[in-house]
Amino acid sequence: DGGITQSPKYLFRKEGQNVTLSCEQNLNHDAMYWYRQDPGQGLRLIYYSQIVNDFQKGDIAEGYSVSREKKESFPLTVTSAQKNPTAFYLCASSTGPEGHGYTFGSGTRLTVV
Amino acid sequence: GQQLNQSPQSMFIQEGEDVSMNCTSSSIFNTWLWYKQEPGEGPVLLIALYKAGELTSNGRLTAQFGITRKDSFLNISASIPSDVGIYFCAGRSNAGGTSYGKLTFGQGTILTVHP
Numbered sequence: 001d002g003g004i005t006q007s008p009k010y011l012f013r014k015e016g017q018n019v020t021l022s023c024e025q026n027l028n029h030d031a032m033y034w035y036r037q038d039p040g041q042g043l044r045l046i047y048y049s050q051i052v053n054d055f056q057k058g059d060i061a062e063g064y065s066v067s068r069e070k071k072e073s074f075p076l077t078v079t080s081a082q083k084n085p086t087a088f089y090l091c092a093s094s095t096g097p098e099g100h101g102y103t104f105g106s107g108t109r110l111t112v113v
Numbered sequence: 114g115q116q117l118n119q120s121p122q123s124m125f126i127q128e129g130e131d132v133s134m135n136c137t138s139s140s141i142f143n144t145w146l147w148y149k150q151e152p153g154e155g156p157v158l159l160i161a162l163y164k165a166g167e168l169t170s171n172g173r174l175t176a177q178f179g180i181t182r183k184d185s186f187l188n189i190s191a192s193i194p195s196d197v198g199i200y201f202c203a204g205r206s207n208a209g210g211t212s213y214g215k216l217t218f219g220q221g222t223i224l225t226v227h228p
Contacts, residue, residue, distance in 0.1 A: 101148075102203075107154065
């Protein structure tokens with residue numbers, strides 16, 4: 001079955017360490033997105049990519065980095081420069097501008113101690 | 114940039130009651146979408162709307178694309194405990210530039226249903 005997979009589901013890291021969250025999709029979608037969600041809050045866009053080898057900053061890109069070397073994969077690195085990294089991270093994909101909305105992964109909960 | 118105002122922020126209702134929530138935008142959208150997010154999971158698409166005035170149902174859920182193209186409504190009839198979750202509206206504009214195709218999300222409505 002086609003879908004979008006985020007791993008791991010739960011991640012614990014020490015303060016000051018970089019950590020990479022995985023996002024893989026087999027939907028043949030061109031566009032991929034990373035969102036951050038804090039408890040009881042909405043979705044804030046971190047980065048997005050509309051095509052391989054290209055990506056754009058979202059509203060809260062500081063302290064994060066991404067790569068898009070393959071169509072299927074869009075990993076997110078949370079760097080030590082991110083001041084408050086503990087959050088729920090959601091990856092999504094879509095067919096592009098005329099697609100039927102986004103398909104979301106099941107999320108990764110990152111806790112930094 | 115584009116903004117969506119979603120209301121109410123939260124609702125506490127009794128099982129069997131009907132629910133209404135809405136989103137308004139400062140600009141025109143060409144697509145309106147409604148998602149539901151259950152605790153610890155990603156949002157799942159409930160209803161997609163593509164034409165002004167369109168009214169679409171999905172079981173007990175009904176959504177409408179406002180005629181002005183700046184608003185949308187979601188109604189849930191005869192709520193049940195499994196309706197609990199966060200409901201998000203999202204809009205897409207076909208305007209050019211880097212925002213082309215990207216969804217703008219509302220802040221979400223947290224729904225609690227008491228048995």
